[in-house]
Amino acid sequence: MLTMITVYSEKHLLRNSRTELYGGELVTPHECAQRAEFVLDRVKATGLGDIIAPAQFGLEPLRTQLNHVLSRAVQRALRNRHSGRAQRRHERSGQARSIERDPQLRVLQHLQIPTCNITAK
Secondary structure: OOOOEEEEHHHHHHOOOOOEEEOOEEEEOOOOOHHHHOOOOOHHOOOOEEEEEOOOOOOHHHHHHHHHHHHHHHHHHHHHHOOHHHHHHHHOOOOOHHHHOOOOHHHHOOOOOOOOOOOOO
16 A cells, blocks of 8 residues: 655645746645645545654754855856956946845845855865
8 A cells, every 4th residue: 555654734724825926927826725734634534644743954954055055156156257257257247246136145144144165276
């Protein structure tokens, strides 16, 4: 018999938006409290498997992954900078990018994720 572990929490019921963006249009959400209840009821009715609570990992796994991604991005940027390509692209585009304008770095600042200390090779 096929079994599956279902991860469920009462917090699933809090996801009850009126709309979501799908294909450029606002539509009725696919994931909603009613669907969570329906799936949970079906899992129980069919005896599909155990229902467990989600584990709490905090922000450390996210910080680790983002630091790894940023570290690679910063290393690439430093290599490009030293080769002069980034400067030439910057001059041609006439646009300045700053940390304040970069949405990814703003998210990291909001999450209080420490910046990477990368040195050029």
